[in-house]
Amino acid sequence: MTLPLLLSLRVAALSALIAAIFGIALAFLLANKQGVLWHLLDGLIHLPMVLPPTVLGYYLLIALSQRSPLGAWLSNLGIHLTFTWQGAVVAASVVALPLVTQSARAAIESIPADLLHVASTLGRAPFAIFLTITLPLAWRGVLAGVVMAFARALGEFGATLMIAGNIPGRTQTLPIAIYDAVQAGEAARANQLSLLLTGAAIVLLVSIRLLTNRIASRPQRS
Amino acid sequence: MINTPHKLAVTIDLMIENFHLQANFQAQDEIIAIFGPSGAGKSTILRAIAGLVTPQQGIIRLGEQTLFNAQQKINLPPQKRNLGYVPQNYALFPHLSVAENIAYGVPRHPRHANRQRTRELLELMQLTAFANRRPDELSGGQQQRVALARALAPQPAILLMDEPLAALEDSLRQKLRAELRAIPQRFHVPVLLVTHSLSEANSLASQLVILDQGQMCQAGPKDEIMQRPITPAAARIVGMSNILPIHAVRENFLQWGEYRLTVSPAPQQEQAHAALVVGIRPEAIRLLNADPARTNSFPVQLLDDEDFGHEHRLTVRIPQQQPDLEIRIPAPELTRLGLRPGDKGYIQIDPASIHIFP
Numbered sequence: 001m002t003l004p005l006l007l008s009l010r011v012a013a014l015s016a017l018i019a020a021i022f023g024i025a026l027a028f029l030l031a032n033k034q035g036v037l038w039h040l041l042d043g044l045i046h047l048p049m050v051l052p053p054t055v056l057g058y059y060l061l062i063a064l065s066q067r068s069p070l071g072a073w074l075s076n077l078g079i080h081l082t083f084t085w086q087g088a089v090v091a092a093s094v095v096a097l098p099l100v101t102q103s104a105r106a107a108i109e110s111i112p113a114d115l116l117h118v119a120s121t122l123g124r125a126p127f128a129i130f131l132t133i134t135l136p137l138a139w140r141g142v143l144a145g146v147v148m149a150f151a152r153a154l155g156e157f158g159a160t161l162m163i164a165g166n167i168p169g170r171t172q173t174l175p176i177a178i179y180d181a182v183q184a185g186e187a188a189r190a191n192q193l194s195l196l197l198t199g200a201a202i203v204l205l206v207s208i209r210l211l212t213n214r215i216a217s218r219p220q221r222s
Numbered sequence: 223m224i225n226t227p228h229k230l231a232v233t234i235d236l237m238i239e240n241f242h243l244q245a246n247f248q249a250q251d252e253i254i255a256i257f258g259p260s261g262a263g264k265s266t267i268l269r270a271i272a273g274l275v276t277p278q279q280g281i282i283r284l285g286e287q288t289l290f291n292a293q294q295k296i297n298l299p300p301q302k303r304n305l306g307y308v309p310q311n312y313a314l315f316p317h318l319s320v321a322e323n324i325a326y327g328v329p330r331h332p333r334h335a336n337r338q339r340t341r342e343l344l345e346l347m348q349l350t351a352f353a354n355r356r357p358d359e360l361s362g363g364q365q366q367r368v369a370l371a372r373a374l375a376p377q378p379a380i381l382l383m384d385e386p387l388a389a390l391e392d393s394l395r396q397k398l399r400a401e402l403r404a405i406p407q408r409f410h411v412p413v414l415l416v417t418h419s420l421s422e423a424n425s426l427a428s429q430l431v432i433l434d435q436g437q438m439c440q441a442g443p444k445d446e447i448m449q450r451p452i453t454p455a456a457a458r459i460v461g462m463s464n465i466l467p468i469h470a471v472r473e474n475f476l477q478w479g480e481y482r483l484t485v486s487p488a489p490q491q492e493q494a495h496a497a498l499v500v501g502i503r504p505e506a507i508r509l510l511n512a513d514p515a516r517t518n519s520f521p522v523q524l525l526d527d528e529d530f531g532h533e534h535r536l537t538v539r540i541p542q543q544q545p546d547l548e549i550r551i552p553a554p555e556l557t558r559l560g561l562r563p564g565d566k567g568y569i570q571i572d573p574a575s576i577h578i579f580p
Binding site: 133 | 307309372
């Protein structure tokens with residue numbers, strides 16, 4: 001029971017971190033750049049939200065297998081992403097990324113444009129403004145997105161199973177372990193693991209609510 | 223006086239959705255006001271000068287520097303325009319202290335110079351006691367001073383202010399008007415401000431740019447625009463609310479319906495065309511109890527009385543004559559006359575105050 005839990009926590013934490021880094025960078029770029037390509041990229045990031053996880057996992061499997069140029073190149077560097085826990089991180093990151101970008105963007109777009117305009121007339125470069133004005137004012141929304149990403153990554157099943165498989169002790173995360181337990185008729189184990197995930201989900205939900213409520217009730221200047 | 227006034231030359235043509243904005247003016251003065259009704263596009267001009275919106279056509283120059291030139295594809299980013307911008311709600315950074323807000327636009331290195339400049343401005347704006355407060359702990363007037371200090375900190379070549387007094391209570395406005403008037407001399411920077419209030423434009427600016435529905439009507443020295451607007455539309459915007467159609471031009475008077483209007487100086491020969499229109503400011507018409515038996519005096523009936531406290535706006539009708547005239551009269555004078563709506567009286571119009579539109 002501890003092995004799947006530790007693996008799940010490690011995968012979810014790393015995925016949330018990766019989604020946070022890419023999500024914040026993308027939020028900055030999408031807020032500052034215009035053009036068709038950026039719109040396309042924006043759409044592409046959100047594809048995992050509507051794509052069936054198995055389909056997404058299948059595409060990742062094809063893209064990262066050693067027969068693909070990308071997979072072969074990574075393999076030469078000693079990075080193996082199929083049927084490894086690192087592969088599970090890739091799957092969970094891709095699935096979690098849109099949650100960070102969406103939440104971060106909503107928070108960033110709620111910042112009055114005048115603040116950013118004034119900052120630019122004061123001579124600060126766009127990236128400096130992002131670091132000194134945008135992020136400090138939007139951090140709650142960004143963090144709420146990262147917590148959601150962590151929750152989503154913790155529960156990732158379909159895409160993870162496709163790319164990382166179900167190798168006990170190596171790639172068997174909590175949700176996969178639950179599936180495994182049910183298949184094997186081990187009801188007690190399935191119950192334990194399910195309760196564990198439910199508890200984690202409740203804790204995460206409460207922290208998201210606390211973060212987003214603070215945004216809504218932030219005192220307004222008259 | 224400003225030693226090296228930066229001349230601002232603006233020619234812009236801008237389309238936003240269905241709104242078309244055109245303006246063309248030069249300004250080189252201590253305080254210039256862009257004045258016009260709400261939705262005229264005043265703020266957009268300010269934002270175009272600041273580089274926050276990009277016109278389709280035009281040239282914007284500040285002193286020797288070209289900020290924008292559509293044909294030469296010059297479009298300096300706001301960072302490089304060296305101007306201070308104070309939006310209507312001040313846009314103070316809510317997560318930074320007063321001192322941090324002011325220091326934001328000052329180069330951070332060398333550090334002692336940044337601190338020195340911030341301290342200087344805190345003192346000049348009487349904000350030293352509030353240096354560590356957050357903007358939402360300040361009164362409206364204090365917030366405005368922080369916004370001003372922040373905009374002035376990098377020593378801009380011009381200060382742009384959007385409706386600087388609109389967000390404040392009446393009691394504060396008068397005090398802050400005096401503070402605003404003093405900015406060009408205290409900080410050696412010209413001010414271009416936007417206002418929809420005629421009294422603000424009047425009391426603050428020495429030069430006006432009149433804007434209506436995206437089109438610039440007139441630009442120039444305040445007194446000239448107030449007394450001699452070039453079109454009836456500009457006249458209405460600057461409060462010259464009596465616009466009278468003239469029926470004929472005689473040797474030394476104008477025929478206005480059955481009445482004669484004497485103007486001084488006498489109309490030029492080339493003004494003797496059919497569609498002549500004149501304008502009279504409401505405060506230039508005197509109201510009287512008895513017939514003064516002088517030029518341009520007419521019997522009137524008082525129709526309406528709107529009380530503004532310190533002054534009244536009256537609507538009067540000359541028998542069988544249109545349009546009705548608007549008069550502004552100080553409250554004590556109306557009390558002395560004792561006239562009320564329905565009463566009969568006389569008006570007298572100074573021949574020198576009758577403006578013939580070119």
